[in-house]
Amino acid sequence: MSMWLDQKYVGILSIHLDQFKRKGSSDFNFRCPVCGDSKKSKTKARGYIFPRKGGLFYHCHNCLVGMSLGNLIKHVNSNLYKEYQLERYSEGDTGRKPHKDHGYVFKPLKFGNSQTETLFNRIATPIKNLSKDHEIVEYVRSRKIPEDRYNTLYYVENIQDLKKLAPGYEDKIITNEPRMVLPFYNKNNKLVGLTARGIRGEQFRYLNLKIDEDDPMIFGIHNIDLTKPIYVTEGPIDSLFLPNSVASGNANLRIVADHLPKDKLVLIYDNEPRNDQIVKNMQRAIDEGFSLCIWPKSYCEKDINDMIVKSSIELNELISTIEARTFSGPRLMLEFNGWRI
Numbered sequence: 001m002s003m004w005l006d007q008k009y010v011g012i013l014s015i016h017l018d019q020f021k022r023k024g025s026s027d028f029n030f031r032c033p034v035c036g037d038s039k040k041s042k043t044k045a046r047g048y049i050f051p052r053k054g055g056l057f058y059h060c061h062n063c064l065v066g067m068s069l070g071n072l073i074k075h076v077n078s079n080l081y082k083e084y085q086l087e088r089y090s091e092g093d094t095g096r097k098p099h100k101d102h103g104y105v106f107k108p109l110k111f112g113n114s115q116t117e118t119l120f121n122r123i124a125t126p127i128k129n130l131s132k133d134h135e136i137v138e139y140v141r142s143r144k145i146p147e148d149r150y151n152t153l154y155y156v157e158n159i160q161d162l163k164k165l166a167p168g169y170e171d172k173i174i175t176n177e178p179r180m181v182l183p184f185y186n187k188n189n190k191l192v193g194l195t196a197r198g199i200r201g202e203q204f205r206y207l208n209l210k211i212d213e214d215d216p217m218i219f220g221i222h223n224i225d226l227t228k229p230i231y232v233t234e235g236p237i238d239s240l241f242l243p244n245s246v247a248s249g250n251a252n253l254r255i256v257a258d259h260l261p262k263d264k265l266v267l268i269y270d271n272e273p274r275n276d277q278i279v280k281n282m283q284r285a286i287d288e289g290f291s292l293c294i295w296p297k298s299y300c301e302k303d304i305n306d307m308i309v310k311s312s313i314e315l316n317e318l319i320s321t322i323e324a325r326t327f328s329g330p331r332l333m334l335e336f337n338g339w340r341i
Helices: 003-016 069-076 078-090 113-123 135-142 147-152 159-164 253-258 276-287 304-310 315-324 329-340
Strands: 028-030 047-052 055-060 066-068 154-156 179-185 191-198 206-210 230-233 245-247 265-267 291-293
Touching: 003 028, 003 055, 003 069, 003 078, 055 069, 066 069, 069 078, 113 159, 113 191, 135 179, 154 159, 159 191, 159 206, 230 253, 253 265, 253 276, 276 291, 276 329, 291 329, 304 315
Parallel strands: 230 245, 230 265, 265 291
Antiparallel strands: 028 047, 047 055, 055 066, 154 179, 179 191, 191 206
């Protein structure tokens, strides 16, 4: 495909990208439209478009999402994406090789899956095997994570050890504290990435590492029952409270529809009606025909884990609320407009 065509559409797309600037002949920088970049600083811009394999690709150094330029255009403006596809076709690209969702991440060394699993099991300890007075077990209990989900959680004594799994992250892993680790598997139970969550009030609470660049990082996808509703949250910890659930790992919950049936998905965004990025993402999901959970006004906490920890809401009540407050179509738009006020 013509690099000229990609650059043309970057120029058109730029009006939708905050703090867009050209960094070179084919390199561009702007605030990430997927995660919204930093909520604390309006000047941070960690999204980059750069050339790779004859085309342009996108990567965010904050949420670590990676995708082709086509999928970035699709995420930002679906109508512009249709125009882009038509022009690709007219240029001789038949579309037989569709865009991959995660076209680029920092490249780790290639391991066979069994070797990766063996190394992971040497580095990380299952939380269920640790004593009840261990620091990480006390932390997990303080978050009120259901005990039947402890088998999905791991502990690493020194975060530096994770470099052995993903050597491309040397410049990102600079501390040496212990962390809780949540592994991401693909549909075939292959380890493809992980999230390391701080437990001592670290400035950077989450560190995401991609082990396999060819698979999406969707937490819990290997355990999904496709015959039942599938709940989609942003954070992996939030998903641990819900049955048949996955986590996108970033603010783009809609990306899960590229890997699971859309008609089974219930998107559950954080309860932040004053957060412009969340409101924008929800509006886009509604426009694209997704089913969403709209939190009632009586719920004041930001996310599912906070609702369980900081309020008197019981887990069964929370799940019942999600079921009762899941909408689609015109009723969804009505409830959404009431929630955002």
